[in-house]
Amino acid sequence: MTKNEVKEKPAVSHTPSSDFAKEVEQEYGGEGIMKCIQCGMCTASCMVASMTDRYRPRQLIQKILLGKREEVLTSDLPWLCMTCRLCEERCQEDVNLSEIFHAVREIAAREGHIPKVFQSTVDQVLEDGWLLKDAYSDFIEEDREDLGLDTDLNWNDEFVKKVKKRYLSGGNKK
Amino acid sequence: MSENKPNSALVIGGGVAGITAALDIASQGFKVYLVERNPSIGGVMAQIDKTFPTLDCSACILTPKLSEVSRHKNIEILTYSEVGSVTGSAGDFHVRVKRKARYVNEDVCTGCGDCAEECPVEVANEFDLNIGFRKAIYVPFPQATPNVYTVDKENCIDCGRCVKACQRNAIDLDMKDTTLEFHVGAIIIATGFQLYDITDYPRLGYGHYANVIHAMEFERLINAAGPTHGHLIRLGDGKTPKSIGFIQCVGARDVQKGVPYCSRVCCMYSIKNAVMALEHNTDGEVWVYYADIRAFGKGFEEFYEMAKKRFGVKFIRGRVAEVMEGKKTGNLVIRVEDTETAEVRLIEHDLIVISPGVVPPIGMDTMAKKMGIEQSDDGYIQAEHTFFGPTETKTPGVFVCGCAEGPKDIPDSVSAGSAAAMKATIVLSQGGT
Amino acid sequence: MKEFALYTGCTTPVRLPAYEASVKIVLEKLGIRLTLMKDANCCGAQYVESLSHTAFCAMSGRVIALAESMNLDVLAICGACSGSLKTVKHDLDNNPKLCAEVNELLAEEGLKYTGTSEVKHLLQIFREDIGYEAIKSAIVKPYSGLRLAAHYGCHVTRPPEIVKVDDAENPTIIDRIIELAGATAVDYTGKTRCCGGPMLAMDADVATRIGLDKIKNIREEDVDGIITACEFCDIQLTQVQFDDLAEQGVSKIPVIPLPQFLGPALGINFDKLGIYLNKIDPKTILQKV
Structure with missing residues (x-):
């Protein structure tokens, strides 16, 4: 094989830093991240990891521990956790991955990185007060009547608007 | 209290640490009472097949010590006995020992076994981890010391056939428990350990799936004196397993189960078991699933390398999350992430061996509280000083050695036994503290 | 009351x-x-x-x-x-x-x-506020010859220290009620796994495959139905069976929530329980009452 045939792989360089992990540690739910020993129990338990190659919870924690802030916050990986908590149940170091990913999501959201489906669902909830207003068709209303249930679902849509205004309308949220 | 302080010591526990302590004290001329709650001394080391890292036959190196103890003129062995109460202080303890009735006269029984042949009752053999059977009148293992039979009264049907069979009239089914009282100047606690109860991990299938066993059951299966005469077979169908998986850190290094500490010995005993599995079946495939390999002692790293290079044991860095069973085959599939490649793998095995962690033995809490000995947070006996008092307890005159103080392998237990013996004889030779 | x-x-x-x-x-x-x-x-x-x-x-x-x-x-x-x-x-x-x-x-x-x-x-209401004894004495038409698999749901049982509903690794409430009603509760591989529901938003394909994996494991145990305690799980486990990825040529396994299953055993009329609205007809279950 001559020198010309060897393919040049782009050099990947990253300077490890615990700044991002420390940042996550300060968030609500992110406190346990430093306890991770990267044993892989979480990924072995994760149903999402078993059905798709792109998501590995252990690897995501590793990226946070190594300080790959930009990569983690702009990717959709933290949003792929189903919050089923099987990993949390089994983690022998008591690392609460699901909560850590929630903390990461909150940081990502503050910087404007929110997957479309999350944004649209949140917009809907904070507008209607509940999720399925558009899906509440006449047929379903009839079904409810037949079953002897209230047809007026009586959801409050005022409170959520206050919540939106205070916490989720851009700028510095907390 | 007598003018003459007692020149004897009490050793509680007849495992390898207790035996070492007893021999070292007795060889200096002091008398030793060696109390053991099982019918024979020997402890866990008598159950193990091979020891790491040398692959010595465990019973072969232990039994000469058992002999030495039984022949020693200064050691009084009190098996099938438990310490009832202890009062007093360093230099003069008043000890009460309850001697359970074994329904066989120790001074008369020669261990010939005629009685057991006649006994019609068969029960699960605890020495073999309930895999094999023993009779209601039994010795736990062939080299039991003292070599006398014991009647398991709970399962004995009182048929009396053993009594008739005994040519020396050694059996007395009406025997009663007795109490022995004596004074000692120093006490050594050498009560050993037990394995973590892994039924606490339903996801690993132990107790549900026939072909999931734990490390001690594995030891008995590969032991030539064991229930299968050393044939490593699956308990589900008796087949020889070709592919075996070892699961590490179960009941150890687990914050959520209350055992956050490392059990120190499981990495090594599993590598040893993995090597033995391949010795028993050279065509086999053995996989060890771990988070870390702790091969810290003398010869340990070399042993680990040998396991990998010479024997071909495969090591995967990843903790096993689940064990699933294939109903038709009885085979097991484990789900693990190979953390070195980030690949989630489902690997099939014929046999799964779980390596449980080490925890304090049954009755440790009761004994420690009764004797007023301080325990550490994880239930072991608290050493007086981590660096300068590893065999001393917070109670003067009471010492600790072996796994009663924390997980240890055999060399460390023996060292601790000798160390505790030394501390004890300092007390004895000075008639006090 | x-x-x-x-x-x-x-x-x-x-x-x-x-x-x-x-x-x-x-x-x-x-x-x-x-x-x-x-x-x-x-x-x-x-x-x-x-x-x-x-x-x-x-x-x-x-x-x-x-x-x-x-x-x-x-x-x-x-x-x-x-x-x-x-x-x-x-x-x-x-x-x-x-x-x-x-x-x-x-x-x-x-x-x-x-x-x-x-x-x-x-589930807590059943176990703590009603009690197994009361449920047992209220059964008037027990089931027989019925094999059922219980699906608890991740958010129902985890994290156990906070929700305190059941033993998360080995939950038993639904199984006990199944047995009290006269049916046989069946264990299956991956009993405590997720139904895949929460994943629908981000990746419906993965969500479906997770749900189908659960259905596959349950099917291996030869059951007549699946009992749920969360409507999200119920809808998900029902819906995945209609997906293209689902196993073809096999009859769908009915999925019904616990109270809908318990109702007939207590003598309640099927229609009042809305059985006719169930997407997969649970007649295989209800016949056995």
Whole structure:
């Protein structure tokens, strides 16, 4: 094989830093991240990891521990956790991955990185007060009547608007 | 209290640490009472097949010590006995020992076994981890010391056939428990350990799936004196397993189960078991699933390398999350992430061996509280000083050695036994503290 | 008679009204009175939860505060709601600053969260407030010759220290009730795994395959039906069987919520339980009563 045939792989360089992990540690739910020993129990338990190659919870924690802030916050990986908590149940170091990913999501959201489906669902909830207003068709209303249930679902849509205004309308949220 | 302080010591526990302590004290001329709650001394080391890292036959190196103890003129062995109460202080303890009735006269029984042949009752053999059977009148293992039979009264049907069979009239089914009282100047606690109860991990299938066993059951299966005469077979169908998986850190290094500490010995005993599995079946495939390999002692790293290079044991860095069973085959599939490649793998095995962690033995809490000995947070006996008092307890005159103080392998237990013996004889030779 | 404020959550009233109806009828029969919570809002699970923890606490906090104003404990019948309300309650009870902030918002409506209302999931009501003995004596038409698999749901049972519903690694409440009703509760591989529901938003393909994996494991045990305790799980496990990826040429396994299963055994009429609305006809189950 001559020198010309060897393919040049782009050099990947990253300077490890615990700044991002420390940042996550300060968030609500992110406190346990430093306890991770990267044993892989979480990924072995994760149903999402078993059905798709792109998501590995252990690897995501590793990226946070190594300080790959930009990569983690702009990717959709933290949003792929189903919050089923099987990993949390089994983690022998008591690392609460699901909560850590929630903390990461909150940081990502503050910087404007929110997957479309999350944004649209949140917009809907904070507008209607509940999720399925558009899906509440006449047929379903009839079904409810037949079953002897209230047809007026009586959801409050005022409170959520206050919540939106205070916490989720851009700028510095907390 | 007598003018003459007692020149004897009490050793509680007849495992390898207790035996070492007893021999070292007795060889200096002091008398030793060696109390053991099982019918024979020997402890866990008598159950193990091979020891790491040398692959010595465990019973072969232990039994000469058992002999030495039984022949020693200064050691009084009190098996099938438990310490009832202890009062007093360093230099003069008043000890009460309850001697359970074994329904066989120790001074008369020669261990010939005629009685057991006649006994019609068969029960699960605890020495073999309930895999094999023993009779209601039994010795736990062939080299039991003292070599006398014991009647398991709970399962004995009182048929009396053993009594008739005994040519020396050694059996007395009406025997009663007795109490022995004596004074000692120093006490050594050498009560050993037990394995973590892994039924606490339903996801690993132990107790549900026939072909999931734990490390001690594995030891008995590969032991030539064991229930299968050393044939490593699956308990589900008796087949020889070709592919075996070892699961590490179960009941150890687990914050959520209350055992956050490392059990120190499981990495090594599993590598040893993995090597033995391949010795028993050279065509086999053995996989060890771990988070870390702790091969810290003398010869340990070399042993680990040998396991990998010479024997071909495969090591995967990843903790096993689940064990699933294939109903038709009885085979097991484990789900693990190979953390070195980030690949989630489902690997099939014929046999799964779980390596449980080490925890304090049954009755440790009761004994420690009764004797007023301080325990550490994880239930072991608290050493007086981590660096300068590893065999001393917070109670003067009471010492600790072996796994009663924390997980240890055999060399460390023996060292601790000798160390505790030394501390004890300092007390004895000075008639006090 | 014990009384609870029933919080249905967003999904049940629209997607599984039969679940709501059967909860009401079965619980009333077993001595629990339910008052439907009015003027409630979404608990904020999953979506708001991911964007702002405080906003999430405000939303779920308001639901619990509403129950407090009714002087009742909350009954949540959806797993996600149950998980959310219990987690938020835990957070508000242990973080006075957070609690004060949420209360600031609630005060505008005259509501206050003080922590006096408990949050319970349906399974807890069965085990703690009704009790197995009472269920047993209320059975009038037991099932027979029926094999059923229980699916608990992730948010119902985890994290166990907070939700305190059942032993998360080895849950038994549904299985016990199945047995009390005369059927056989069957264990299967991956019993405590997720149904895949929460994944639908981000990756429907993965979600479906997770659900189908569960169906496959259950099918291996040769069961007549699956009993659920969360409408989200129920809808997911039903829906995946209609997907293209599902195993073809096999009959679909009926999925029904626990109260709908228990109803007939208690002598309740099928129609009142909304059985006719079930997407996969549960006749294989109901025949055996």
